[in-house]
Amino acid sequence: MGKQMTEMLKGTLEGIVLAILSGRSAYGYEITAWLRDQGFSDIAEGTIYALLVRIEQRGLVDVEKVPSDKGPPRKVYSLNDQGREYLEEFWRTWSFLAERLEQLREGGR
Amino acid sequence: MGKQMTEMLKGTLEGIVLAILSGRSAYGYEITAWLRDQGFSDIAEGTIYALLVRIEQRGLVDVEKVPSDKGPPRKVYSLNDQGREYLEEFWRTWSFLAERLEQLREGGR
């Protein structure tokens, strides 16, 4: 991943994961695989797991341990009400930033 | 500024400043004022100056000291060829991220 992308993901990756979880519950390995599929070529697994720990500690998600028939048990995360609220706030922040950026791209100031 | 915004600015603020400079040359104080005008309510002055030092050291901008009649001399920055290239790379990275985010917002995955 380029350095620019790495820096840009700070703050947005969290929103991305929350947005994924707003669609449906998921576990770390799955999320990582999906992101890679979407073109986030080398998002480190460690990054996602650390992020999940963080949002769990902040109380944005609920966690359930579910046995897997292909390996060790999965930790399945689902967005709770607080998480949903936080996600909306994220979209507002994102929108603001995206608008400013689009203006800059077109207008050249 | 909210914590979300602070994190989200990492990586994008640099692009924002470069985009401003692609329109025309500017100095730190001016850029800070303009950003505040645009709604980036409490971007710290220190942040911009540190950022400008960084992009100068990376050779993305040229600098010229210009006397001011209202205070100490200004350090006027202008984007050079390397900076322009870097800015294009920034827009590519940004576009990729923005597309993914828009998809997530609509599709819900």
Add this chain to the structure above:
DNA sequence: TCAGCTATTTAGCGCTACTATGTACCAGTA
């Protein structure tokens, strides 16, 4: 038995924005 996929965890690092503070030039004014 061992390789390989699934699945999670964590210590340490680098980078960036923020906080806080200091320096310095100039104009207007009391």
Add this chain to the structure above:
DNA sequence: TACTGGTACATAGTAGCGCTAAATAGCTGA
């Protein structure tokens, strides 16, 4: 003259986040 306030830049220290790297563990098939 001294003081205030706007203009303008610089920088040391802090916090947060994504990455690197390495470890652990369950399961399956050769």
